[in-house]
Amino acid sequence: MPPRYLDTREALLDAGEIVATYHGLAGLSVNRVVAEAHVAKGTFYVHFADRDAFLDAMHARFHARVREHVLAAVRDLDPGADLLERATAAYLDVCLENPAVKALAVEARGDPELSSRFAERSASLGTLSEPSFIALGWQSPKIAARLYQAMVSEASMLELEAAKRLPAVRRTLNAWLRAGAPIAAER
Amino acid sequence: MPPRYLDTREALLDAGEIVATYHGLAGLSVNRVVAEAHVAKGTFYVHFADRDAFLDAMHARFHARVREHVLAAVRDLDPGADLLERATAAYLDVCLENPAVKALAVEARGDPELSSRFAERSASLGTLSEPSFIALGWQSPKIAARLYQAMVSEASMLELEAAKRLPAVRRTLNAWLRAGAPIAAER
DNA sequence: TGTACATCAGTGAACGCGCGTTCACTGATGTAC
DNA sequence: TGTACATCAGTGAACGCGCGTTCACTGATGTAC
Numbered sequence: 361m362p363p364r365y366l367d368t369r370e371a372l373l374d375a376g377e378i379v380a381t382y383h384g385l386a387g388l389s390v391n392r393v394v395a396e397a398h399v400a401k402g403t404f405y406v407h408f409a410d411r412d413a414f415l416d417a418m419h420a421r422f423h424a425r426v427r428e429h430v431l432a433a434v435r436d437l438d439p440g441a442d443l444l445e446r447a448t449a450a451y452l453d454v455c456l457e458n459p460a461v462k463a464l465a466v467e468a469r470g471d472p473e474l475s476s477r478f479a480e481r482s483a484s485l486g487t488l489s490e491p492s493f494i495a496l497g498w499q500s501p502k503i504a505a506r507l508y509q510a511m512v513s514e515a516s517m518l519e520l521e522a523a524k525r526l527p528a529v530r531r532t533l534n535a536w537l538r539a540g541a542p543i544a545a546e547r
Numbered sequence: 548m549p550p551r552y553l554d555t556r557e558a559l560l561d562a563g564e565i566v567a568t569y570h571g572l573a574g575l576s577v578n579r580v581v582a583e584a585h586v587a588k589g590t591f592y593v594h595f596a597d598r599d600a601f602l603d604a605m606h607a608r609f610h611a612r613v614r615e616h617v618l619a620a621v622r623d624l625d626p627g628a629d630l631l632e633r634a635t636a637a638y639l640d641v642c643l644e645n646p647a648v649k650a651l652a653v654e655a656r657g658d659p660e661l662s663s664r665f666a667e668r669s670a671s672l673g674t675l676s677e678p679s680f681i682a683l684g685w686q687s688p689k690i691a692a693r694l695y696q697a698m699v700s701e702a703s704m705l706e707l708e709a710a711k712r713l714p715a716v717r718r719t720l721n722a723w724l725r726a727g728a729p730i731a732a733e734r
Numbered sequence: 735t736g737t738a739c740a741t742c743a744g745t746g747a748a749c750g751c752g753c754g755t756t757c758a759c760t761g762a763t764g765t766a767c
Numbered sequence: 768t769g770t771a772c773a774t775c776a777g778t779g780a781a782c783g784c785g786c787g788t789t790c791a792c793t794g795a796t797g798t799a800c
Contacts, residue, residue, distance in 0.1 A: 362697045368743075368744080375770095382659075384656075384657050384659050385573075385657050385658070385660045386572075386573060386658055389785075389786065389787085390786080390788085390789090391785070391786070393766070399744075399745085400603050400744065400745040400746055401746065401747095401787090401788090402746065402747095402789085402790080403743075403745070404747095404787095404788095405743050405787095406743055406744065407740090407743090410644065410788075411786095411787065411788095414723075431781060435579040437754055438670050445682075450785070454774075461669060463655060463657050466653075466656070467657015467658065469651050469653050469658065469704075470571050470572050470650050470651060470654020470655070470657075471571045471573055471654065472569075472570075472571050472634070473571075473714075491554070493587065498719070499718075499719075499722075500714075500715045500716075500719050503715055503716050503719045504723075506701060506705070507701055507702060507716075507719060507723070509701075509719065510697045510700065510701030511695075511697050511698055513693060513697065514693060514694055514696075514697030515731050517656075518690075518693070528686075528687050528690055529687075529690050529694075531684075531687070532685070532687050532690045532691050532694060534680050535686075536691075536694065537722060555776075555777080569793095576752075576753065576754085577753080577755085578752070578754090584797095586777075586778085587754085587777060587778040587779055588754090588755090588778085588779065588780095589755095589777070590756085590776075590777050590778070591736060591755095592754095592755070593776060593777065594776090597754075597755075598753095598754065598755095628747095632787065684780050698772090
């Protein structure tokens, strides 16, 4: 049997996801989280230094899930359009399974304090795709990677609204991915 | 001389932009806004029904500015890549002049309440670009328009971080714009 | 096996604070006569 | 021109509320002897 310590910590993070689903980042209060997790308020501070540390932990857990699935999806693939297509599909699938945290990540972008906390983790995903944009011949692979990530993130929001995979959206993403490079390289 | 009524209302909205710059949406409290505008707390409620109405007014004012500049930029242009390029440039320029509200608009996306309030205005901008994506031969012009808008929004964030126009970013956007269509049409 | 003690996740009342909102009031300006 | 009244943007003290955080305490579990 695993120590109860980890159970409670995970239960708080789970509760955070449920609260975020219904109330967004602004409504993600310690009060609501402990109520949802059915633990005392003080228990929250046994596991997290403060509210910000809790949000950070939520983001870290989500990011770890994304990273794991994406890495598994592209294992043994060389940088290029195929890798990006597979990575994108894996990313969109994970987001569909974690709707609350995905929305939270979007919302956090506007908060100066939070966005800097989350930035490093998010950037590490960009690093993963950059070699592929180099391989595709983009003149500014870093920029292309970041703009592409923005499209994928938007695609994820569309899928979350629909609560299911949207093949037309994924097809459009893919078309942009495979067509964009040549002309950029010509410039 | 214009009536003082409008002066104060505009002063409150201006103050809101300043507060948003330093504290984000979460830190955009009525207290801070009235302090920044140098008016009494009660004055705020002379001009706005509540805090949400104020945020709505900020978004509306920003959106009107964007719309005005973008429409002026594409006047007399037929739908197509040139129109989109010009509209994009105009949009990015306006965002550079209104850093606070742009950040606020991004942050509001995570708030269930606010995002629905803002959605209609934002959608009206998408409507403006859709004919161009049809003209470019995209199979799913609505989706392509929305994903492109996400790229432009991300480009704007990059420019806001740098606090200046970034030609490489605009070039990359443009490359994606002009190259993406053909393959999508073939499918 | 039984007893004394240490550890530590969990508890919940209490705190001070800033929040959004209200409302009786002020005082400058315009209008009536 | 002078006086009485109406209008209405602006005022700021006061409100109740939920927030994040603290801390002395509890009680179950493990360890020492």
